[in-house]
Amino acid sequence: MNILCDLVARPSVNPMGRSVPHETPFFEGRVSDYLEAFFRSLGVPYERTTISPGRDNLIARFEPPDAKHTLLWDAHQDTVPVEGMVIEPFQPTVEGGRVYGRGSCDVKGGLAAMLAAFARLVKDQPKGAARVLLACTVDEEYTHTGSSALASQRLPVDLAIVAEPTMLEVVTAHKGAVRWKVLTEGVACHSSRPRDGVNAIYRMAHVLNAIQKYADRLQDSTPDPLLGPPTLSVGRIEGGQSVNVVPDFCAIDLDRRVIPGEDVDGVRQALREALQCELGDSVPFSFSEPWVRMPSLGPDRASSWVEPVREAIGTVLGQRPPISAVPYGTDAGPLSASGIPSLVLGPGDIAQAHTKDEWIAVDQLEKAVEVYYALACNLGS
Numbered sequence: 001m002n003i004l005c006d007l008v009a010r011p012s013v014n015p016m017g018r019s020v021p022h023e024t025p026f027f028e029g030r031v032s033d034y035l036e037a038f039f040r041s042l043g044v045p046y047e048r049t050t051i052s053p054g055r056d057n058l059i060a061r062f063e064p065p066d067a068k069h070t071l072l073w074d075a076h077q078d079t080v081p082v083e084g085m086v087i088e089p090f091q092p093t094v095e096g097g098r099v100y101g102r103g104s105c106d107v108k109g110g111l112a113a114m115l116a117a118f119a120r121l122v123k124d125q126p127k128g129a130a131r132v133l134l135a136c137t138v139d140e141e142y143t144h145t146g147s148s149a150l151a152s153q154r155l156p157v158d159l160a161i162v163a164e165p166t167m168l169e170v171v172t173a174h175k176g177a178v179r180w181k182v183l184t185e186g187v188a189c190h191s192s193r194p195r196d197g198v199n200a201i202y203r204m205a206h207v208l209n210a211i212q213k214y215a216d217r218l219q220d221s222t223p224d225p226l227l228g229p230p231t232l233s234v235g236r237i238e239g240g241q242s243v244n245v246v247p248d249f250c251a252i253d254l255d256r257r258v259i260p261g262e263d264v265d266g267v268r269q270a271l272r273e274a275l276q277c278e279l280g281d282s283v284p285f286s287f288s289e290p291w292v293r294m295p296s297l298g299p300d301r302a303s304s305w306v307e308p309v310r311e312a313i314g315t316v317l318g319q320r321p322p323i324s325a326v327p328y329g330t331d332a333g334p335l336s337a338s339g340i341p342s343l344v345l346g347p348g349d350i351a352q353a354h355t356k357d358e359w360i361a362v363d364q365l366e367k368a369v370e371v372y373y374a375l376a377c378n379l380g381s
């Protein structure tokens with residue numbers, strides 16, 4: 001709990017693509033410095049790798065000499081922004097069995113539990129324990145650059161456990177997401193003579209109609225048995241300079257949620273073809289490159305680990321936790337796509353993540369430390 005309070009008191013807000021000054025409360029540097037000091041005081045080997053300016057992944061290693069299996073523990077350092085919060089976001093408060101503050105639930109609570117379990121492994125050196133790489137990533141909340149870089153390191157890992165608030169249930173599947181823009185162009189002119197120009201917003205209206213039809217069909221397509229159908233949503237629109245100018249530009253933002261078996265490039269191509277088929281040559285449009293391409297997590301790659309993990313958790317919680325699938329994306333998507341069997345498992349309830357009075361139950365935190373420690377002890381060989 002002390003570790004969690006230390007983490008909450010160090011703002012690490014993800015600017016979510018906005019341009020912001022490199023100062024409080026943005027970016028992960030304060031948390032990274034804390035983690036570096038933490039690992040140094042434990043005397044374990046660690047690496048600090050810059051992913052983009054001011055944003056560093058850290059990986060620390062617990063290496064028992066005769067471990068046969070290697071676990072990757074992953075937790076992200078960043079939080080969502082704090083606008084609209086009704087509590088002090090960076091002054092952790094412990095009250096009524098809860099710790100309040102931005103990130104307490106998503107996912108500084110999970111990170112703190114992993115740090116506490118990791119420190120206990122280093123101190124106790126339990127016999128037969130697994131090797132544990134504790135990875136603290138950046139930019140999970142926006143574009144997953146931290147976990148994508150981690151995945152590309154091709155670490156020799158048998159199983160990744162990704163901390164997110166699952167109430168310590170074992171999550172084996174989630175959707176992925178692709179986000180990009182569709183653009184239409186036109187020819188600007190004075191709005192008193194609209195026939196002299198080409199209206200990019202009218203063009204976009206046709207594109208939007210076609211997208212809506214496509215999104216409806218997608219909802220009715222074959223669903224994933226755990227996650228339901230893929231979805232497509234238009235979340236933003238911009239275009240035009242002024243009411244008295246025929247607009248030469250319009251753009252919309254798409255959020256396409258993918259299910260296991262779909263790939264990021266394939267779904268973009270499928271939409272492009274559907275739009276071309278519907279609109280013909282009369283409505284030219286273009287796609288931007290995606291700024292989010294987060295793979296889904298399918299249940300197959302880690303399937304042989306699910307029962308050993310549940311059994312290890314059962315030894316400390318008294319019963320095996322349920323298996324579940326969730327609608328939100330996590331670092332497990334990129335890790336799994338790179339070939340690492342991955343599960344999502346952490347303390348707290350996703351219902352409290354990103355909220356105006358974010359909190360986590362102390363009881364969940366304490367259980368999580370026991371759970372992570374037991375996983376290392378039981379999955380070593």
Ligand SMILES: [Zn+2]
Pocket residue numbers: 076106107140164
């Ligand atoms: Zn999270």
